[in-house]
Amino acid sequence: MVKLLRLKRYRSAQSSIEFFIIIGIGLAIFLPVVAVFYSQAINFQEVMAAHQAERAVNAITTAADEVYYMGPPALKTVKIYLPAQVKSLTINGNSVSLLLESRFGDYEVVSWSSANLTGYFKATPGVKVLKLQALGNAVNISQV
Numbered sequence: 386m387v388k389l390l391r392l393k394r395y396r397s398a399q400s401s402i403e404f405f406i407i408i409g410i411g412l413a414i415f416l417p418v419v420a421v422f423y424s425q426a427i428n429f430q431e432v433m434a435a436h437q438a439e440r441a442v443n444a445i446t447t448a449a450d451e452v453y454y455m456g457p458p459a460l461k462t463v464k465i466y467l468p469a470q471v472k473s474l475t476i477n478g479n480s481v482s483l484l485l486e487s488r489f490g491d492y493e494v495v496s497w498s499s500a501n502l503t504g505y506f507k508a509t510p511g512v513k514v515l516k517l518q519a520l521g522n523a524v525n526i527s528q529v
Contacts, residue, residue: 427488431470431487431488433468434468434469434470434471434485434487435485435492435494437466437467437468438467438468438470438471438483438485438494439494439496440465440466441465441466441467441483442481442482442483442494442495442496443496444463444465445463445465445481445496445498445515445517445526446480446481446496446497446498446502448461448463448515448517449481449498449500449502449517449524449526450498450499450500452500452517452518452519452524453498453499453500453519453523453524454499455519456519456521457519457520457521458518458519459518459519460516460517460518460519461516461517461518462514462515462516462517462529463514463515463517464512464513464514464515465512465513465515466511466512466513467483467508467509467510467511467513468485468510469510470485470486470487470510471483471484471485471508471509471510472484472485472486472491472508473508474506474507474508476502476503476504476505476526477502478501478502479497479498479499479500479501479502480495480496480497480498480502481495481496481498481502481526482494482495482496483508498524500523500524501522501523501524502523502524502526503520503523503524503525503526504524504525504526504527505526505527506526506527506528507528513528514528514529515527515528515529516528516529
């Protein structure tokens with residue numbers, strides 16, 4: 386009888402060890418997969434932010450060129466989207482640049498125009514409606 390009890394305890398201990406081994410192997414497989422998916426998701430967000438910023442500055446400079454070549458009193462409205470990673474916006478001379486932050490450091494997205502650009506709007510994330518107006522030798526950019 387005592388031998389039978391010892392045998393049952395040994396088997397229950399063996400099944401507990403096997404259970405922990407199976408759980409350990411499962412975690413060893415699951416955790417690296419989760420880490421890879423997380424890393425790829427963050428990378429995808431940064432690529433999308435860069436693409437959205439590039440589209441925004443290109444839309445502004447393309448519309449500015451159109452208004453500039455039409456001359457005064459030409460006016461155009463443009464709808465753009467600024468990503469959440471935007472830190473600042475600079476309209477300087479004939480360029481529009483957005484400074485974006487990423488996990489590898491800040492980087493700048495720039496687009497150039499044929500026109501001299503003036504104006505300002507807040508560089509906060511989200512949809513912006515901009516008014517571009519020809520002013521003789523320059524184009525003024527303002528938020529509606």
